Amino acid sequence: GEEVAQTPKHLVRGEGQKAKLYCAPIKGHSYVFWYQQVLKNEFKFLISFQNENVFDETGMPKERFSAKCLPNSPCSLEIQATKLEDSAVYFCASSPSTDTQYFGPGTRLTVL
Amino acid sequence: EDQVTQSPEALRLQEGESSSLNCSYTVSGLRGLFWYRQDPGKGPEFLFTLYSAGEEKEKERLKATLTKKESFLHITAPKPEDSATYLCAVMYNQGGKLIFGQGTELSVKP
Numbered sequence: 001g002e003e004v005a006q007t008p009k010h011l012v013r014g015e016g017q018k019a020k021l022y023c024a025p026i027k028g029h030s031y032v033f034w035y036q037q038v039l040k041n042e043f044k045f046l047i048s049f050q051n052e053n054v055f056d057e058t059g060m061p062k063e064r065f066s067a068k069c070l071p072n073s074p075c076s077l078e079i080q081a082t083k084l085e086d087s088a089v090y091f092c093a094s095s096p097s098t099d100t101q102y103f104g105p106g107t108r109l110t111v112l
Numbered sequence: 113e114d115q116v117t118q119s120p121e122a123l124r125l126q127e128g129e130s131s132s133l134n135c136s137y138t139v140s141g142l143r144g145l146f147w148y149r150q151d152p153g154k155g156p157e158f159l160f161t162l163y164s165a166g167e168e169k170e171k172e173r174l175k176a177t178l179t180k181k182e183s184f185l186h187i188t189a190p191k192p193e194d195s196a197t198y199l200c201a202v203m204y205n206q207g208g209k210l211i212f213g214q215g216t217e218l219s220v221k222p
Contacts, residue, residue: 098206099144
């Protein structure tokens, strides 16, 4: 597609439940990036992929967070045992190279 | 520590009143500086990429410039539809990771 697609738009989970977010990059883009936007404008880098390979995972919390990009499937970001502080908007971005990134509309995760 | 600071945090303009937004960075080995626009409830929309000091890019009423320490986003004769949060982000290595500033919330009144 011509735009980055993210599903679902909104996700509500009770504390301790699992959350799984999906991202379909722009067709032909081989790089995928995940960011977390907490509060109003604080963006935090989580992880990036080059095709199905992890490219940079320096921002990923070691516990509870995992991500995958498998061939012919949307990329996914999974949070096991969600906590209140995981409430945020999660953005996926894609790029044809490690240059300009194009962002999706985001998934708003609310942990109650 | 690599940092990106945007100022002002919020800016209110009258329609037609030109102004500038600032983005200063303390990132060594800059690979690129990016400007995005974000409307409420939406993802960042790409505006410009700047790579080296002295570079300038223009699009409609917006013009972005870059020096060795900061970037400016100049808005000429803004319209109410230019109201949004403008985000500056810096890439400092080949990994593509972006470091974002806190954004400038621009409001243009008719």
